Amino acid sequence: MQRPQTSIKRDILLGAISLLAILGVGLFLYVxxxxxxxxxxxxxxxxxxSAFSIADSIRVDDGNLTVELPLASLEILGAARETRAxxxxxAPDHSLITGYADLPDAAKANELDRSPAFSDAVYSGAQVRIGTVWRYIDFGEKSGWVNVSVAETREARSQLASDILKNSxxxxxxxxxxICLLISKGLNRAWAPLVALEAELTERAPGDLTSIRTPVPKExxxxxxxxxGFMQRLDGVLNTLRGIAVDTTHDMRTRLASIRALAEVAATEPDPGLLRSYAGRILANAVDATxxxxxxxxxxAIAHHIETSGNPxxxxxxxxxxxxxxxxxxxxxxxxxxDLSTAHDDFPVSGAPFALRELIDNLLDNALKYAPDGTIDVDLRTSVDGSTIEFDVADRGPGIPDKDKSRVLERFQRGSEQDHVAGSGLGLNIAKNAAVSAGGNLALLDRPGGGLVARVTLPRSP
Known part of the structure; x- marks a missing residue:
């Protein structure tokens, strides 16, 4: 089942909105x-x-405490219609002088603390806020701290808090x-280089594999x-395939033209001997073409394996x-x-196995063709320092002149002394490419006593 396609812009925007929502809830609670x-x-x-105003109105009259309640003290509290005071x-003995007897009050902390005390309570079926102050009254044996408590309901407070919250x-x-709009605009701006990159790739011709020129952010x-890099490698593979196609077309056209010409002549040849000769030549050309x-x-295939398999x-x-x-x-x-008895137990190299097999096959085939009546000598050894592996395939054939040694390593090139042996001029080129792909090289050397040595040098894998 195919996974649903995701959108990076949508995910970022949703993430930002979610974060803002969480921050908004936290900020709402704080405000x-x-x-x-x-x-x-x-x-x-x-x-x-208000409480201090009432406390200031306390008097001693004939040894008793009296309070002449200032009306302004309660009018301040009752300024809001919905608020009740x-x-x-x-008295110091906690007896009621005036007011509501069941109104809760706050206990005095200590005699030196003259600051008002505030507390919340439920009174007369409503939430109230109570403020309490104390005054020391000296009137003989009854001297002591007089307690003044003033309470109001919370409607006005709640209204003010609600107004502050709404305005915030x-x-x-x-x-x-x-912020959400700015994030959206910022994402569109950040995506603009990718849109331009998409436009450049869309407008390109199918065969245009040049490097991308559109400026992009560093990310x-x-x-x-x-x-x-991928397009450069692909272009290299395509160039190789194009070169192979051109070379194949040229060489195969020559072989097919020869086969056709020989077949046309053979078709009208009455002499059986000549007819067999033509048939042999047609067969030889067909074998060469194959x-x-x-x-x-x-x-x-080697080019493909080198690009896809890496160097295991x-x-x-x-x-x-x-x-x-x-x-x-x-x-x-x-x-x-x-004799490998004194050599390493193994000869590890890093390279595409298919390419290395073709290297060995072509060197053995090439040596066997030029030593038809003799043997070929194969040597596999590790360098003294253990850093490289050398693979020699030596024959007693005619060899290759020094002036031709580098040329015969190219595609469809053969030495001047090799015309009498069937070949395509591709074997040594394939071997060279396989050796280079594994980090090594192929060298053609003169063999002492006559013949040729094809030496492959490869880095030894740790």
Whole structure:
């Protein structure tokens, strides 16, 4: 089941909105708590002022405490219609002097603390805020602290806190909306280089594999660099395939033209002897054409394996032994492998196994063709420092002149002394490309006493 397609822009925008929502809830709770505290702070000052006003009106008359209640003290509290006010004045023995007897009060902390005390309570079926102050009255044996408590219901406080909260939420919501719009605009701006990149790739011709020229942010630079590298490798493979196609077309056209010409002549030839001669030549050209096609396919396959398989670790000796098993029985007996008893137990190299097999097959085939009546000598050894592996295939054939050694390593090139042996000029080129892909090289050397040595040098894998 195919996974639903996701949108990075949508995910970022939803994530930002979710984060803003969480921050908004936290800010709402903070502002709500702040508004309640601010309302309490403001109204507590009025509550304390009313209580102090009543406390200042306490008098001693004939040894008794009296209170001439100032009306202004309660009018301040009752300024809001929905607010109700209550009061109570108690003597030092806690007896009621005036007011509401059941109104709760606060216990005095200590004699030195003259600051008002505030508390919340439920009175007369409503939530109230109570402010309490104390006055020390000296009138003989009854001297002591007089308690003055003033309470009011919380309607006005709640209204003020609600107004503060509403006035704070409006700019908060507007700021959140502006932030979301800015994030959306910022995402569109950040995506503009990718849109331009898409437009450049869409408008390109199918065969245009040049590097991307559209400027991109540094966060996308690695992606564009990887894409450019991929297109360069693809262009290299396509160039190789185009070269193979051109070379194949040229060489196959020559072979097919020769076959056709010989077939046309043979079709009108009455002499059986000449007819057999023409048939032999047609067969030889067909064999050459088949060999060319097979080697060209192998060359293309090597290029593909090099690009796709990377350079895994493999044992070169195992690859050689597998190549010998693929030879005809009579050719196996002609391959003399040097004594490996003093060499390393294994010969690890890093390279595409398919390419290395083709390297060994082509070097063995090439040597066997030029030593038809003799044997070839194969040597596999590790350098003294253990850093490289050398693979030699030596024959007693005619060899290759020094002036031709570099040329015969190119595609469809053969030495001047090799015209009498059938070949396509691709074997050594395939071997060279396989060696280079594994980090090594192929060298053609003169063999002491006559003949040729094809030496492959490869880095030894750790």
């Amino acid at each position: 709500r708590n702040f508004s309640l505290n601010a309302a309490d702070t403001a109204f507590d000052r009025v509550l304390a002022a 209550f009061y109570a004045v108690r 939420l409006a700019p908060m919501m507007l700021a959140g909306l502006v 996308v630079t690695s992606l564009v660099s990887s894409l450019n 060999r060319i096609v097979n080697q060209l396919l192998a060359d293309a 670790r493999c044992d070169f000796l195992e690859l050689y032994l597998e190549a010998v098993e693929r030879l005809p029985t009579e050719n196996v007996q002609r391959c003399r492998l040097a």
